[in-house]
């Protein structure tokens with residue numbers, strides 16, 4: 001039986017996340033976007049009310065929320081401001097490799113840091129010459145006795161400038177392509193250098209930085225999973241985090257849709273509110289359908305995870321569709337506003353800029369289609385358990 005209704009607890013969680021987005025995020029979202037202001041106070045408040053680190057299990061001090069519950073929170077963050085929402089949610093991305101491949105000691109220590117104080121972690125996969133194709137990464141980790149020595153540079157790292165620890169992917173076998181990648185936990189204090197803060201088109205309140213490692217030494221036990229299993233670990237991480245990104249895209253689309261509906265009822269042209277014109281009604285109708293469909297795909301991809309099943313195909317369907325829908329819905333929202341939509345005094349141009357990144361990070365729209373094509377042409381069973389890495 002399929003039941004799309006939320007439990008009382010899920011209703012309460014969604015309401016709490018919505019209230020937080022409405023009271024703490026929305027009032028400053030457009031102002032923070034202007035200057036690219038870092039939302040330090042909002043991060044502190046979200047941590048205090050328990051809206052951060054939702055996936056950290058209870059045994060490590062977290063709430064141990066389900067992936068589905070995480071999506072409820074992320075849709076509301078996306079509705080409030082996806083730039084601030086990305087800053088609040090990125091610990092989930094950085095923490096996923098630790099959850100899947102870390103030892104007990106590592107989990108206690110590094111999840112402990114996040115639950116004891118409003119601290120941040122960052123996920124370091126992308127490099128200047130290795131984006132969609134991470135097998136070309138140049139960062140290396142060389143084992144020397146009981147340590148690894150890391151050298152290289154990572155770009156576009158969310159929360160990079162403010163993180164206290166990093167999950168870092170590096171080559172442990174330079175000639176083995178994606179089979180030569182390993183993953184590590186690297187504490188900031190090991191000597192991590194923050195090089196550059198990007199000036200972005202959208203999500204301007206999030207921090208995106210270049211991170212450099214010059215002979216950074218870490219204990220050998222900071223390896224996650226096994227040597228040369230980092231690529232598989234990264235793919236498993238993205239299966240788990242793409243539903244959250246899709247949820248955020250649904251939130252952006254919902255925000256643009258609400259603004260467009262309100263405006264269409266107020267703006268009068270040719271003697272009637274523009275909502276009376278069928279061309280506008282059809283845009284509003286398509287927006288509504290895209291939001292519903294995006295949410296359903298997102299929920300399905302999260303529920304599969306919560307059931308311990310493989311969700312590779314479902315999470316790419318969700319991320320691909322919700323991101324493209326967010327771009328279309330926000331672009332059409334600008335259309336509904338007409339010329340005013342293009343002006344910064346009105347709310348929808350920010351949402352259109354913010355939506356663009358949803359088609360780029362955590363696997364571009366094209367990479368999602370590659371995954372969908374592969375999983376469709378060479379199907380794997382969805383009831384295969386979502387395997388552990390180590």
Ligand SMILES: Cc1cc2nc3c(=O)[nH]c(=O)nc-3n(C[C@H](O)[C@H](O)[C@H](O)COP(=O)(O)OP(=O)(O)OC[C@H]3O[C@@H](n4cnc5c(N)ncnc54)[C@H](O)[C@@H]3O)c2cc1C
Nearest residue numbers: 123124125126131132156157158208360361362363364366
């Ligand atoms: C704001 C922001 C935050 C980010 N946060 C993080 C982070 O926290 N951690 C992290 O590790 N990375 C992060 N990234 C990096 C992001 O994941 C990459 O930008 C993304 O994976 C694409 O890589 P690329 O930019 O090098 O583009 P490229 O891989 O160079 O792609 C360029 C174009 O070619 C297309 N393309 C590439 N290969 C193929 C193919 N085989 N078939 C068809 N089309 C293809 C792409 O879809 C794209 O349209 C972030 C990026 C941004 C902009």
